[in-house]
Amino acid sequence: MRYAGMQLLLSDIQTDPSVAQAVPAMTADGRCVRCGQNLTIKLPIGLRYCPVCVNLGRVVEGQSLYRFDAPKFPPTSSLTWTGELTPAQQVASDQLLKSVQVRREHLLWAVTGAGKTEMLFPAIASVLDAGGRVGVAAPRIDVVRELAPRLAQAFAHTSIGVRFGGAPWPKHDVALTVLTTHQLLRYYHCFDLLVIDEVDAFPFAHDEALMYAAKHAVKGSLVWLSATPSKKFITTRSRWQNRVKHLAETLSWSAFASTQAGLGEKSQVAKTITDSVVDAVKISGHHASGLVICAGYRLVGADHQCVASTIKGRNSKCPRPR
Ligand SMILES: [Zn+2]
Structure with a gap:
């Protein structure tokens, strides 16, 4: 189906719209069903429209959104990538795969x-x-x-x-x-x-x-990727905040030790890592750190060899923190 999984205005659709489910595009109290916002403007003809998502075509009260089913595909063997992960x-x-399998929201936090x-x-x-x-x-x-x-x-x-x-x-x-x-x-x-x-x-x-x-x-699963998730993003997900806090307490390496060892001065990548550690610590509100990849609900502690190999795809001679 050409529009599988989409919700469209009638003007977007070039096939038979009767196969789709039509729903009101705006609620009675003026909330746009497409973008969820409630900031309508009145047209000269007296009808309200949503200015927030107008660049995708104007949602006007009284219109419908046409929602098309998203049927399954036949099972397959999809991955043709032959590379290796460190x-x-x-x-x-x-960890990410596990979250997807249980349909859980997941943050992959990596530099x-x-x-x-x-x-x-x-x-x-x-x-x-x-x-x-x-x-x-x-x-x-x-x-x-x-x-x-x-x-x-x-x-x-x-x-x-x-x-x-x-x-x-x-x-x-x-x-x-x-x-x-x-x-x-x-x-x-x-x-x-x-x-x-x-x-x-x-x-x-x-x-x-x-x-x-x-x-x-x-x-199904929603996966967020970020190198620098904002404090607001983390704190609005209290489950994540608690996990980050807990794991930050248990990590053994110190971001500040990394900086003292000169790692941050020698490599921009390492500096980015260190900044991420500091951010994680700030967000968690604790002084323990370590880090490097914050995956899903937990920080994955790693030594510097591991960090460097993650970033560069090979072993490195980065100094260990003192
Ligand atoms: Zn809208």
Whole structure:
């Protein structure tokens, strides 16, 4: 089905809309059903419309949104990537996979260059193999354009679609969709796994409509990726905060020791790691640290060899903290 999993205005639809479920596009009290916001403006003809998501076509009261089913695909064996994860990446990847299997929200917190995309592959494969649908969303078109060919290579036999403003409309159904976060507003209960990359980045971090869209586009697991999740993002998820706090207490390495050992001065990557540790400690409110990849609900402690190999994909001679 061409529009599987989407919710569209009648003007968007070029096939028979009767196969879709029509729902009111605006509630009686003026809340836009597509973006969840309640900031209507009145048209000269007296009807209200939603200005928040108007760039995807105007939602006017009295209109309908047409929601299309998202049927399963046949089971398959999807992953064609033949690379290997480092031990630290494997730990993070395993935790992520576990969350996806139990349909749990998950934060993969890792510095830039840590290989977040590759760590996602087993979880994505588990959903695709079962005939499910996966969405990978990023705030900016350039990130979508960069991600799509990497995913197409890793899942070479999987149908993949790319969605962003101005891109051609889908011509057929796809199992893996790479899209901008704004395009999530056009999906409803579609994805068995939805990954949101750069959740800390503009515009996602400041846009309640996009957060609403993410939660409504998914029907399975929601996975957030970030190098620098904001304190607000963490603290609004009290379960995460408690886990981060608990694990920060139990980690043995010190970010401040790392800095004293000169690691932060020798390598920008290491400095980024150290900054992330400090952020984690600040968020957790404790002085213990360690770190490097914060995966899911827990920080994964690792020594510097492990850190360096995670980041660089090979062993390193980084000094140990004193
Ligand atoms: Zn709206």
